[in-house]
Amino acid sequence: MYAQVIVDVPTMQTNQPYTYEIPAALAELVQPGMRVVVPFGRGTRRVQGFVVGTTETTTTDAPLKSIDELIDVTPVLNHEMLALADWLAKSNFAFKISVLQAMLPNVMRAKYVKTVQLIDESAVADDAQLTAFFADRYEVPLDDDHVAPELLKSIQRLQRQGHVAINYYVGDKAKIKKVTALKPLMSSQAYDDARQKLNKVAKQQARLLTFLMTAPNEWIAQKQVLDATGIDYATLKKAESNGWIARQEIEQYRIPQLTSKIESTTPLPLTADQQAVFDQLKPSLQSKDHQTFLLEGVTGSGKTEIYLQDMAEVLAQGKTALMLVPEITLTPQMVRRVKSRFGESVAVLHSALSDGERYDEWRRIERGEAKVVVGARSAIFAPLDNLGLIILDEEHDASYKQEDNPRYHARDVAAWRAEYHGATLLLGSATPALESRARAQKGLYTLLRLPNRINQQPLPPVEVVDMRQAMKQGEDELFSHQLLEAIQQRLNRGEQSVLLLNRRGYANYVNCRDCGYTPTCINCDLALTMHKASHNMVCHYCGYQEPIPEQCPNCGSKRIRPFGAGTQKVETLLQQYFPQAKTLRMDLDTTRKKGATDQMLEAFGRHEADILLGTQMIAKGLDFPDVTLVGVLNADTTLALPDFRSAERTFQLLTQVSGRAGRDEKHGEVVVQTFNPEHYAIQFAKQHDYEGFYRYEMNLRKDWQYSPYFYTIQLKITHEQQNEAARVAYQIADWLKPHLDEQAVMLGPSMGSVARLNNKYVYRIIIKYKKSEHLFKALDELMQTGQQLQKQKVGLVIDRDPVNFV
Ligand code: ADP
Ligand code: ZN
Ligand code: ZN
Numbered sequence: 001m002y003a004q005v006i007v008d009v010p011t012m013q014t015n016q017p018y019t020y021e022i023p024a025a026l027a028e029l030v031q032p033g034m035r036v037v038v039p040f041g042r043g044t045r046r047v048q049g050f051v052v053g054t055t056e057t058t059t060t061d062a063p064l065k066s067i068d069e070l071i072d073v074t075p076v077l078n079h080e081m082l083a084l085a086d087w088l089a090k091s092n093f094a095f096k097i098s099v100l101q102a103m104l105p106n107v108m109r110a111k112y113v114k115t116v117q118l119i120d121e122s123a124v125a126d127d128a129q130l131t132a133f134f135a136d137r138y139e140v141p142l143d144d145d146h147v148a149p150e151l152l153k154s155i156q157r158l159q160r161q162g163h164v165a166i167n168y169y170v171g172d173k174a175k176i177k178k179v180t181a182l183k184p185l186m187s188s189q190a191y192d193d194a195r196q197k198l199n200k201v202a203k204q205q206a207r208l209l210t211f212l213m214t215a216p217n218e219w220i221a222q223k224q225v226l227d228a229t230g231i232d233y234a235t236l237k238k239a240e241s242n243g244w245i246a247r248q249e250i251e252q253y254r255i256p257q258l259t260s261k262i263e264s265t266t267p268l269p270l271t272a273d274q275q276a277v278f279d280q281l282k283p284s285l286q287s288k289d290h291q292t293f294l295l296e297g298v299t300g301s302g303k304t305e306i307y308l309q310d311m312a313e314v315l316a317q318g319k320t321a322l323m324l325v326p327e328i329t330l331t332p333q334m335v336r337r338v339k340s341r342f343g344e345s346v347a348v349l350h351s352a353l354s355d356g357e358r359y360d361e362w363r364r365i366e367r368g369e370a371k372v373v374v375g376a377r378s379a380i381f382a383p384l385d386n387l388g389l390i391i392l393d394e395e396h397d398a399s400y401k402q403e404d405n406p407r408y409h410a411r412d413v414a415a416w417r418a419e420y421h422g423a424t425l426l427l428g429s430a431t432p433a434l435e436s437r438a439r440a441q442k443g444l445y446t447l448l449r450l451p452n453r454i455n456q457q458p459l460p461p462v463e464v465v466d467m468r469q470a471m472k473q474g475e476d477e478l479f480s481h482q483l484l485e486a487i488q489q490r491l492n493r494g495e496q497s498v499l500l501l502n503r504r505g506y507a508n509y510v511n512c513r514d515c516g517y518t519p520t521c522i523n524c525d526l527a528l529t530m531h532k533a534s535h536n537m538v539c540h541y542c543g544y545q546e547p548i549p550e551q552c553p554n555c556g557s558k559r560i561r562p563f564g565a566g567t568q569k570v571e572t573l574l575q576q577y578f579p580q581a582k583t584l585r586m587d588l589d590t591t592r593k594k595g596a597t598d599q600m601l602e603a604f605g606r607h608e609a610d611i612l613l614g615t616q617m618i619a620k621g622l623d624f625p626d627v628t629l630v631g632v633l634n635a636d637t638t639l640a641l642p643d644f645r646s647a648e649r650t651f652q653l654l655t656q657v658s659g660r661a662g663r664d665e666k667h668g669e670v671v672v673q674t675f676n677p678e679h680y681a682i683q684f685a686k687q688h689d690y691e692g693f694y695r696y697e698m699n700l701r702k703d704w705q706y707s708p709y710f711y712t713i714q715l716k717i718t719h720e721q722q723n724e725a726a727r728v729a730y731q732i733a734d735w736l737k738p739h740l741d742e743q744a745v746m747l748g749p750s751m752g753s754v755a756r757l758n759n760k761y762v763y764r765i766i767i768k769y770k771k772s773e774h775l776f777k778a779l780d781e782l783m784q785t786g787q788q789l790q791k792q793k794v795g796l797v798i799d800r801d802p803v804n805f806v
Pocket of ligand 3: 522541543
């Protein structure tokens with residue numbers, strides 16, 4: 001028997017599996033989806049691999065190595081996951097090993113230990129450095145990065161001479177948490193009899209027997225019994241030897257806990273609007289046909305209640321449900337809502353979990369014990385079987401795109417899985433991605449709408465404050481008098497405010513404080529980015545450059561300069577303006593600790609603070625009745641992103657954050673500060689007019705040939721030396737050109753935004769295209785040569801549908 005194995009060797013990336021012989025001892029055991037340890041290369045190196053197939057025969061004549069060890073008893077990846085990995089690797093120019101690893105919890109990745117084993121002691125006797133290294137040991141762990149170069153050279157020399165051997169060990173970091181537990185072995189009556197026969201002084205034994213008489217016939221944690229009865233350990237040991245109980249170690253799941261108790265809830269009676277939406281979904285939820293729905297519902301329209309009832313519907317049919325939410329920050333409130341409805345059958349997967357918790361949740365899902373999964377992006381790989389429904393809440397959110405190897409978009413993976421299972425895919429948002437809305441227009445998705453808030457609660461009025469005027473009147477760059485007054489009013493009334501400091505993708509853009517002008521590219525209509533080092537403004541899309549302006553080309557003002565302020569600075573300012581107010585600051589720094597987000601939001605929910613100040617992370621999902629003011633300090637940051645989606649991002653962000661105001665009976669108000677009050681993204685957001693924005697933006701995208709009219713591929717070429725990065729970039733561009741269809745457009749190569757990232761120079765090529773067939777073949781070929789590039793220390797990234805051009 002032979003096994004096809006994808007090996008974990010970063011420097012030899014290929015999507016071609018290697019064939020290994022299956023030794024007789026493992027013949028019956030090896031199955032696709034299991035992890036194995038295999039020898040690799042010429043030396044004694046051993047690596048982890050995934051079995052992706054087995055065959056009776058092989059066509060190669062070359063001598064084959066055989067599998068050393070089997071890591072798993074049962075496959076950790078099923079047929080679906082293996083097929084998904086194939087597709088994902090191919091369609092995203094990713095390496096299969098990284099996809100397979102991304103599908104599993106971190107702890108299941110291989111842990112490698114490399115050691116140096118001393119064979120001939122006399123060979124090191126004269127060398128002080130080597131003697132110190134071995135320090136009377138025969139086998140010493142070797143960490144190449146932390147060993148002095150001369151020492152490493154000596155070790156290599158000794159290896160060549162056969163005096164030392166390098167060994168490789170492949171381990172599994174996964175640890176199961178075990179606790180000692182006991183289980184009653186006798187009937188209630190038998191325990192009672194035993195108790196009658198006891199000596200009167202055996203008080204502890206009597207207490208234990210009384211406990212056992214009413215205990216359930218299952219494993220109970222030992223600690224729990226000790227706590228409940230107050231008996232000592234010796235009594236338990238005696239009970240075991242008497243044959244009263246069984247004792248052994250059992251596995252205990254580490255289930256992530258929220259900071260406060262979860263009350264259970266029942267489905268709300270749906271409003272007429274919600275019912276109409278639900279009725280349209282129901283046939284699909286009950287059938288095995290794959291169908292995609294786009295639920296376009298304003299903030300607070302009751303989308304989440306629909307998600308919950310849809311999940312209940314598929315669960316009732318014995319199927320499972322998967323729900324993605326954008327970021328960890330949204331999870332506490334959302335997790336609470338889902339758990340309160342479905343209790344213990346809910347598993348949660350997001351990056352704030354400890355490795356152990358993540359591993360345990362993964363296994364609860366894999367074993368079929370959890371039927372509902374809520375999680376962030378990578379939860380899309382949750383090993384749920386028999387999926388009936390996949391929900392992407394806030395489906396437009398950019399965090400669904402994974403930017404690191406393997407690059408993928410969770411929405412695409414969701415579509416693939418929904419099709420595989422014949423499941424319903426439900427995309428929900430107040431501000432759908434243009435691509436999704438356009439697909440609904442074409443009839444590829446079914447469009448469902450909830451245009452009103454629950455109970456006809458109005459959307460909050462939005463006041464747009466012109467910061468050019470504020471500046472002329474000598475006001476603060478971050479706090480106009482309108483915003484200050486609005487905050488003061490809330491403080492007087494005992495209501496709460498949410499303030500957003502918009503810092504997404506914080507780019508070095510400049511703008512004119514007098515007229516709001518931001519320099520843009522003449523070719524692309526995108527904001528130019530300031531490169532201080534080279535003293536110019538650069539277009540990240542096509543590479544166009546111009547000098548940094550000393551005065552505004554539009555109005556002549558000298559007050560044209562970079563924009564930026566941190567949350568800490570704003571917090572200090574707030575303290576100066578409102579010394580009596582209590583402010584909570586929520587940003588990456590204050591939420592790093594586990595559970596910090598949850599605690600902060602709960603404290604704010606209990607009204608322990610008057611103002612919640614934060615970055616993008618506060619824009620979504622929060623639902624607090626006392627919040628009646630939302631202030632956006634600087635709406636322009638997203639507008640100035642060097643990205644064709646900058647207007648869309650701005651519209652989305654403003655709409656999301658406005659949605660936080662006045663969700664209860666109290667009416668809300670939104671204040672948006674901007675240097676570009678006429679900008680259509682801001683104007684449509686002011687009107688809460690998604691459909692209007694959609695139509696306007698689609699026209700622009702058509703004119704400028706952007707998505708969804710054209711697809712985009714971004715190639716990034718990196719090297720430590722600038723001229724080398726440039727040379728390879730031009731070489732690749734020249735090689736690719738003949739493979740492009742007539743409609744396709746190539747931009748660049750141009751220098752990357754941050755000229756040097758991690759000490760590497762970045763060059764990028766952007767290709768806009770309509771048909772992918774020829775292009776993808778060429779890119780695939782290019783990727784296969786990646787190994788050769790790697791030898792030249794050139795990095796190559798092929799990014800399909802990039803969401804980030806910074
Ligand atoms: P969305 O997800 O669209 O922002 P939510 O589902 O959070 O909206 O609903 C907004 C508010 O309305 C929540 O407080 C929710 O509990 C409440 N709600 C939703 N559906 C109903 C309903 N059918 N009856 C009463 N209240 C509802
Ligand atoms: Zn100006
Ligand atoms: Zn340009």
